[in-house]
Amino acid sequence: MRVKVFNQLSNNPKYTKTLQWVKLVSVTGFAQVFVQAVSLFSGILVIRMLQPEEYALYTLANTMLGTMTVLADGGISTGVMSQGGKVWQDRDQLGTVLATGMDLRRKFAVGSLLVSIPVLIYLMLHHGASWLMSVLIVLSLIPSFFMALSGTILQIAPKLRQDIAPLQKNQVYMNLGRLVLLALTIFIFPFAFVAVLAAGLPQIWGNMNLRKISSGYADWHKKPDPAIRQNIMKMVRRLLPMGIYTCLSGQITIWLISIFGTTKGVAQLGALDRLSMALSFITIVFGTVILPRFSRLPNNKALLMRRFVQIQGGLLAMGVCIVFTAWLFSAQILKILGPNYSNLTNEVVLKITISCLGIIAASTFSLFTSRSWAINPFISIPVSIASIALGVAFIDVSSLRGVLFMNIMIQLIQVVMNVSYTFLKISKTNNSLPTENNKETI
Template structure:
């Protein structure tokens, strides 16, 4: 035992162990509450209403990504460089928030007409489409700032207050969903019940952030220029990925039917359990990678270990689900029994996307941006080929299509991370 404590890696392992156990325990609670809320809504809503709910949440995700357009990447990159200077970090955050509000209007103008059309296409009335769109605004408003605000406590590894806030938001959402959707089993009510707690959590998150950086700062023109530069380089890819990220939902909503759309939405609830891993990764790993010096030997070792770790976890998750698929379907309810094959295919696609997103978030935290004609070009080709190979009017066909596209994107983005790190070796050799 004494020899073990004297090992040079002992303190590091103990430190990581404590961080992972604390972060992991809190995330288990957060994901359990979120999962419970999702299951409650699945059971209370009819298949048709849940199809509308799935479509709205998917569009909300696209709106959030489009309104960000690389701003969070710029804030994480610049914040990682100046995280020890609280004054400058606050200025970086203020500049990012200002830009995010301006981008939000463009996002609304692009996505609202598309959401309206798809809702009407899937059988919603004009009144229902209007109420669903209106109910989405609170969640969208909160999302404009919370993803940026979280960067500050993540960089300072102030994990406990951040996760406590997330737990409280999740509990309020569960309680509000239970008492509202039970009496009014409508999609717009469920969406509204999820958005209001996010606004409350957003207010508390600001208190946490400004406790670190001090009072709210003014934006800075030079920082704005740097963030916009990163945003310009990422914007074409962002526009593409905000819709391709949930390509299976878009395809089913247009070529399929409300039953298939609801089934895919329900199965995706199980895949959301992967967010436990993704959040721990984004909270503990990505900020540390952003703070590392641009030294080849340090970055290649860290990046390789993290990719291997996330691949190993993904394989373990898929194997486990193969044995437990019936239990998860039972939890979803009788409307979704018998979808064992579909559930496993959804999880495989989710795991591949998680590996891709891990590599992407690591290299982008350094401000490295792949040229859009490369990233989009390598993504459009498998979309075209996949549409020719698979039956995209059928749920199983769409899931195979999703896996095919995800594999290509994983290879591109994980490979690009290795490529950018390797460039550092060439520079150091010179």
């Protein structure tokens, strides 16, 4: 009887698909929990070993690294994902798409460096760093910057083919390498540039491994294609203005408190950021498992709407649970950071709320851009700037709590705008039948 039931279940397509999802999410989830645990341990080690003034410089450096990466991307990775989703089963064509995206990335990287480095040096000097320390921090960022740029392109092919296990294994080894290198250096040289460099060097090995993984699905010897470059640049022209805005608004809390606040405030916000970064495994799992499958869905209005509502419901439920947990155990969570940050019980809940809203906004943004949709920047940017101006006008941005409240308001507006836009685009979708290369896989 049991064998008969098992055979019936095994032959049921819904059961098979559910089992595949359970396996995929389990592998990705467990790997990311381990990766984020190692990353969190590395971050706590840096927080406890660096003095608050030195940790403030470390926070500014990592914030600028994120800004440099966004500027150098400009929507290229989104365009590559969108173009790759159309040819994901053709090794030659996918290789051409990736080679074109990588070529564009190199050119954008130069412009990003020219814009970002002077700003970073100014902020370092503003917060008491010497010229020597500022230059060392800038130089330590370069490996992380270039490896982050190529790494996102290198992951696209295995993500589209859902070859998840090698990607997760690579991330595990890379983060263990960071922890080992950090542990060998930070006790002897407790400086911000050492911590930044220790985080970036292992990624060189990680990217070499990613190229080997992706070479099975894409021919990296292909040359860039002008037609594909043109298609990617269409996405870039639509997304770059928003990307530039994101450089300012995405880290608005750091920018405001670094300009109007104190060095201590920067260090406190950096410490809270380190805790909230533990939630980044959600974004990584989403980008690895959900996003490529949503990108591959056929243009079927009912199917797209159903999947989008399911995804949004899951993100909302997850966010509520995380914020409630942070509120219950705020004092215990802060003990991880050490005595310098033990009084931030309310601030840690606010910061976790911001992170959850940011995950929903960013995940929704990645969903609609993966379908080659993009909000008109003449709509999105004025709305976002107006929200910032409103917050600055009525909230005290010189205090940490004030900056956090303002960021909650900004993230809420982003969530509403992104979700509303996606619903609108799906409602206007013209139905088409799935092809062999574009069947429902989510």
